[in-house]
Amino acid sequence: MKKWNVGTRRSRLALIQTNWVVDRLKEMAPEADFALHEIVTKGDRILDVTLSKVGGKGLFVKEIEQSLYDKETDFAVHSLKDMPAELPEGLVIGAIPKRVDPRDVLLSKDGKTLDALPEGAIVGTSSLRRAAQLMAYRPDIQIESLRGNIDTRMRKLAEGNFDGIILAAAGLERASFDGTISQYLPVEISLPAVGQGALAIECRADDTETLELLRQLDHQPTRLAVTAERSFLHKLQGGCQVPIGAYATIGEGDLITMTGMVGSPDGKQMFKNTASGTDPVALGIQVAEALLAQGAGEVLAQVLRENEQ
Ligand SMILES: NCc1[nH]cc(CCC(=O)O)c1CC(=O)O
The missing domain is CATH 3.30.160.40 (Porphobilinogen deaminase, C-terminal domain)
Incomplete structure (x- = not known):
């Protein structure tokens, strides 16, 4: 029986995403076996520093790609938006499953929408993209840095440090947090990150057996859309x-x-x-x-x- 070794980050969201992919593949290839390999990335180790200050490119994928090169793993599941525009030599995206909601969302005290936030409200995000667009729409808003995984960010909102925080709908949806969203931000206000809401399954370019397995999970319209976005990036x-x-x-x-x-x-x-x-x-x-x-x-x-x- 063929056994596939699957690389994943250790965060709750990453594990949910990887298990989702493995479950779909098991439906398509019931005879196959899958073993998860949890890999701690540089991005996971430096959660207390603003990502933009540590040269964010590929921070969450490098160690995982090394395990593909070393043949310790056969494929790896990533959030597509964490992937650099260019893949290293010898690796390819073997499948891009159907994208879920690409939008950013606001989570706020008392469920207020962006328009209802008080003058000078403090909004937490460490994304320059989100900060820039929020300030373009509401120049009175104060942006404060907010790092950590989804649970940490939601806890900081609950502790009262912020009037609101911005997250990706996709992560909340996949991790079943959706009851807490105050507003889905229209893409006209907050254009998403390249690839937001999509997953990327990366493998070795010459591994035809794995490519054949993964191809069944590829969603052509999502691949077209994301290819255009990544070309732009x-x-x-x-x-x-x-x-x-x-x-x-x-x-x-x-x-x-x-x-x-x-x-x-x-x-x-x-x-x-x-x-x-x-x-x-x-x-x-x-x-x-x-x-x-x-x-x-x-x-x-x-x-x-x-x-x-
Ligand atoms: N920046 C981290 C990150 N990378 C992927 C997601 C989940 C959303 C997705 O899969 O596009 C998140 C969390 C967030 O931005 O709120």
């Missing part, structure tokens, strides 16, 4: 430490429509562009180039300089 050379967002949807005839965003961390400058096309890579590049033509390159360069200090 790649063109802008962005990681999770820059205020970049993108969201693509698939319409009739596999027409992809994508909005891309670059903002300054204070939200005072916002560059957005929306375009449609059928080639996801070309569309990502096209939207990125439209933002660069508006002046987004200077904002990105400024953020990178600040991160280096």
Whole structure:
């Protein structure tokens, strides 16, 4: 009997996601056996430091990728938004399952919506993308850093440190926290991170047996959308430490429509562009180039300089 070794982070959300993938694969290949390998990543070890200050790129995936190279594991389940725009040599995304809700959500004291938060409200997030967009919409809001896994962040809200916090709907949904959401933020206010709400199952490019297994879980419309978003991210050379967002949807005839965003961390400058096309890579590049033509390159360069200090 074939046994697959599966890499995962140890967080509650990561384990839920990995078990979800393994359960789907067991339905498709009842004769197969799966063993989970929990891997502690650098990102998990430095939860008390703002991610943007430690060079966030790939912080949650590096050790897991090493275990793929070492053949200690055959595939690994990641949140797609934690993955750098470019995969290391020899590794591929073998499957992208159907995306769940890509939106950001507000969790607040007394269930208040963003518009109902008091003047000068304190909102917790360590994401430059979320902070920039919140301040663009409500310049009076004070952003404070908020790190940790979902449980930690929700506890800090309950302890009264914040008027509200921003999280991804996807994580809450998968971990069944959904009763606590105060508002789903429209993508017009908070454009999601590239790949938000999607999972990526990574494996070795030459491992045809694993690729064949994983292919059954691949959702083509999600792959098209996420490929456009990642092409946009790649063109802008962005990681999770820059205020970049993108969201693509698939319409009739596999027409992809994508909005891309670059903002300054204070939200005072916002560059957005929306375009449609059928080639996801070309569309990502096209939207990125439209933002660069508006002046987004200077904002990105400024953020990178600040991160280096
Ligand atoms: N930044 C960490 C992270 N990476 C993936 C998710 C869950 C959402 C997803 O799978 O897209 C989260 C939590 C969050 O942003 O609230």
